[in-house]
Amino acid sequence: MNGQLADSQNGADSRHDVAVIGGGPAGLSGALVLGRARRxxxxxxxxxxxxxxxxxxxxxxxxxxxxxxxxxATGRAEAGRYGARFRTGTxxxxxxxxxxxFRLTLADGGTVRARRLLVTSGLTDELPDxxxxxxxxxxxxxxxxxxxGWEVRGQPIGILGTGPLAVHQALMWRQWSERVTLFLHTGPxxxxxxxxxxxxxxxxVAAGEVTGVDTDGDGRLSxxxxxxxxxxxxxxxxxxxxxxxxxxxxxxxxxxxxxxLASLGLVPQPQEVNGTVIGSRIPADATGLTEVPxxxxxxxxxxxxxxxxxxxxxxxxxxxxxxADLTAEETRLAVAEWRAGRRATGLTEVPxxxxxxxxxxxxxxxxxxxxxxxxxxxxxxADLTAEETRLAVAEWRAGRRxxxx
Numbered sequence: 001m002n003g004q005l006a007d008s009q010n011g012a013d014s015r016h017d018v019a020v021i022g023g024g025p026a027g028l029s030g031a032l033v034l035g036r037a038r039r040x041x042x043x044x045x046x047x048x049x050x051x052x053x054x055x056x057x058x059x060x061x062x063x064x065x066x067x068x069x070x071x072x073a074t075g076r077a078e079a080g081r082y083g084a085r086f087r088t089g090t091x092x093x094x095x096x097x098x099x100x101x102f103r104l105t106l107a108d109g110g111t112v113r114a115r116r117l118l119v120t121s122g123l124t125d126e127l128p129d130x131x132x133x134x135x136x137x138x139x140x141x142x143x144x145x146x147x148x149g150w151e152v153r154g155q156p157i158g159i160l161g162t163g164p165l166a167v168h169q170a171l172m173w174r175q176w177s178e179r180v181t182l183f184l185h186t187g188p189x190x191x192x193x194x195x196x197x198x199x200x201x202x203x204x205v206a207a208g209e210v211t212g213v214d215t216d217g218d219g220r221l222s223x224x225x226x227x228x229x230x231x232x233x234x235x236x237x238x239x240x241x242x243x244x245x246x247x248x249x250x251x252x253x254x255x256x257x258x259x260x261l262a263s264l265g266l267v268p269q270p271q272e273v274n275g276t277v278i279g280s281r282i283p284a285d286a287t288g289l290t291e292v293p294x295x296x297x298x299x300x301x302x303x304x305x306x307x308x309x310x311x312x313x314x315x316x317x318x319x320x321x322x323x324a325d326l327t328a329e330e331t332r333l334a335v336a337e338w339r340a341g342r343r344a345t346g347l348t349e350v351p352x353x354x355x356x357x358x359x360x361x362x363x364x365x366x367x368x369x370x371x372x373x374x375x376x377x378x379x380x381x382a383d384l385t386a387e388e389t390r391l392a393v394a395e396w397r398a399g400r401r402x403x404x405x
Contacts, residue, residue, distance in 0.1 A: 014040075014113070015101055015113040015114060015115060016040045016041060016042045016085075016112070016113065016114040016115070017034070017039040017040045017041065017114065017115050017116065017326060018030075018031075018034050018039055018040070018041050018042075018114055018115065018116045018117070018118055018319075018322055018326075019041075019042050019044060019102070019104060019112050019113075019114035019116075019117055019118070020034075020041060020042070020043040020044070020118045020120060021044050021091050021094075021104070021117065021118070021119050021120065021121050021260075022043075022044075022045060022119065022120035022121040022122055022257075022299070022301070023043045023044075023045030023047075023049075023072065023075075023076070023086065023120075024045075024049055024050070024072070024120060024122055024299060024300075024311065025071070025072075025075065025299065025308050025309075025311045025312040025315065026120035026122075026298040026299025026300075026301075026311040026312060026314055026315035026318075027043055027045070027118065027120035027298075027299070027315060028043070028072065028075035028076060028078075028079050028312075028315070029075070029311075029312040029313070029315035029316050029319070030118050030120065030298060030315035030316065030318055030319040030322075031043050031079040031084040031319075032075070032078055032079040032082065032084070032319075033315075033316050033319035033320060033323075034084075034118075034319045034322065034323060035079055035081075035082030035083045035084045036082050037319075037323045038083075039322075039323060039326070040083070040085075041079070041083070041084045041085065042084075042085045042086070042087060042112060042114065043076075043079070043084060043085070043086045043087070044087050044088075044089050044091055044104065044106070044112060045086065045087075045088065045089075046088070046089065046090040047088055049068055049069075049072060049122075050122050050123065050124075050125065050300065051068045051138070051308070052068060052069070052138070053137055053138025053139060054068055054138045054139075054147070054148075055067065055139070055151075056068075057071055057308050058146070058147055058148075058150070059146055059147070059307055059308070059309055060307075060308050060309040060312075061309065071308075087106075087110075087112070089106040089107060089108055089110065090106060090107040091104050091105070091106055091107075091112075091121075091260045092105050092106065092107050092260050093105040093260050093263055094117065094260050094261055094263060094264055095263050095264065096264065096294075097113060100115055100329070101113060101114060101115045101116075101294075102114055102115075102116075102117055102264075102294065102295075104117075104260075115294070115326065115329075116294050116295075116296070116322050116325065116326060117294065117295045117296065118288070118296050118297075118298065118315070118318055118319065118322060119258065119261065119282060119290075119295065119296065119297040119298070119301050119302075120297070120298050120299045120301060120311075120315060121256075121257040121258060121260075121301050122256075122257055122299060122300045122301055123254050123255055123256050123257055123279065123281075123300040123301065123304055124254075124255045124257055125137070125143070125252035125253070125254065126252055126253030126254075126255060127141075127250065127252055128160060128162050128185075128186075128250055128251075128252075130160070130185075130210055130211070130212065130213070131211070131212045131213075132212050132213040132215075133213065133248075133250065136213065136215070136220075136221055136248075139220070139221075140152075140220055140221035140246065140247055140248065141213075141221070141247075141248050141250055142247055142248070142249050142250070143249065143250060143251070143252055144307070145172055145173050145175070145176055145249070146307065147307065148247070149173065149175070149176035150176070152176065152177070152246060152247035153176045153177060154176075154177050154178070154179075155177055155179065155246040155247055156177070156179045156181070156244045156245050156246050156247075157173050157176065157177045157179065157180050157181070157245070157246070157247045157248075157249065158180075158181045158182075158183055158224050158243070158245040158247070158248045158249065159173060159180065159181070159182045159183060159248075159249050160183050160185050160210060160248055160249065160250045160251070161182060161183055161184045161185045161186065161187025161188075162185060162186055162187050162250070162251055163187055163188075163251060163276060164187070164188060164274075164275075164276050165251060165273065165274065165276055165278070166182060166184075166187040166188075166251070167182070167190050167194045167197070167198065168274070169249055169251065170182040170198065170203050171197060171198075171201060171203070173249055174201050174202075174203055178202060180201075180202075180203045180204070181203070181204040181205075181206055181224075181243060181245065182198065182203055182204070182205050182206065183206045183208075183210050183224060183226070183243075184205065184206065184207050184208070185208075185209055185210045186209065190205065206226060206241075206243060207228070208226040208227055208228045208240060208241075209226070209227050209228075210224055210225065210226060210227075211225045211226070211227045211239065212224075212225045213225065213245075213248065214242060220246070221245060221246055221247065221248060222244070222245070222246070223242045223243060223244055223245055224242070224243050224245045224248065225239060225241075225242050226239070226240055226241045226242070226243065227239050227240060228240045251278070253278075253279060254271070254278055254279025254280070254300070254304035254305075255268070255279055255280050256268040256279070256280045256281050256282055256300070256301050256302075256304070257301065258282050258297075258301060261282070261292075261295075264292050264295065265291075265292060266282060266290055266291070266292055266295065268280035268281055268282055269281065269282075269283050271303075271304050271305075273305075278304065278305075279304040280304070281300075281301065281302055281303060281304050282297040282301050282302050283302075284296065284297045284298075284302045286317070287317055287318060287320075287321035288302060288314060288317060288318030288321060289318075289321060294325075296318040296321065296322055297318070298311065298314035298315045298317070298318040299311035299314055299315060302314065345375055345376060345378075345379035346372060346375060346376035346379065347379060352383070355376070356369065356372040356373045356375070356376040
């Protein structure tokens with residue numbers, strides 16, 4: 001079965017087992033697993049993947065170097081084969097519609113109803129305020145050595161210092177190149193121990209604020225421009241140097257895309273590394289379950305440092321937990337319905353014994369007691385008929401097996 005686009009009518013009038021908010025690796029992996037579990041799944045995605053500028057996905061076994069768009073297209077096709085549906089849109093609000101489900105509102109005014117939510121909306125990278133960075137983001141302006149380090153190995157690599165983790169970044173990137181420069185920019189000065197570590201690893205430290213970047217004829221990064229305070233004490237700055245640089249590592253602000261969850265009481269919380277806040281995430285347990293029953297989160301929305309393969313794995317874990325939760329709910333409802341059906345006929349816990357009237361229901365009035373007697377009598381007759389039929393069949397079969405004189 002191929003995945004289909006869900007129109008507004010389908011999205012509003014039918015309740016899906018699961019609505020997946022975000023169609024990246026986490027969301028598509030979750031949709032795939034849920035589809036294979038025979039769940040009805042709708043993936044709502046705004047078509048703006050975080051890694052779109054990157055040339056390829058790395059560290060994902062079996063998909064090494066695959067362009068991000070190609071990976072997503074493959075994922076949609078695979079999830080679609082198991083019935084997953086897709087809708088282009090941006091979720092702006094999420095509310096609990098009843099004890100058993102949720103209603104999503106989309107930017108285009110449409111609505112989606114689902115029994116469970118899997119939030120895989122990812123995060124937004126907030127770049128430092130330096131002219132020229134945005135145009136090079138994902139190509140020469142980078143954030144993760146495991147995602148991009150091999151491609152820039154051995155080249156002049158710069159680290160843009162904006163916080164206490166800049167020295168840590170520089171020491172990490174040193175593994176991929178012997179030519180690393182830490183641009184202090186707005187970050188703190190290294191302490192004595194950090195200065196010794198940088199010197200021992202041959203990492204250059206450049207003081208001054210970065211005012212911009214230079215590019216070559218092919219539009220690729222070629223240098224970083226530095227400025228220092230003007231010597232006249234006026235408070236102005238003067239450009240002092242342009243240092244060669246082919247890749248610039250920056251620490252972006254990693255902000256979970258989760259504003260639409262506020263109506264449910266889910267607010268992103270700070271995520272720290274070594275005591276430094278690096279972004280915000282939706283708190284969730286190991287399966288992705290949030291503090292709101294029925295809502296799971298996976299991928300970068302729940303863990304800002306997750307790489308592609310980890311996000312996909314988190315989507316799988318969350319999907320399995322969601323299916324288990326739905327199964328438990330369906331079992332509870334089925335047992336309640338089964339018990340109600342038994343009570344309706346007056347059948348007790350003892351096979352062959354029925355109760356009716358005030359013996360079964362102390363508040364029953366006369367006509368109600370009479371009706372209960374009728375229901376019980378019909379059930380008893382049906383039970384006796386079934387028993388007599390079984391006995392007659394057994395006797396008939398036994399007679400067929402008797403030898404002919």
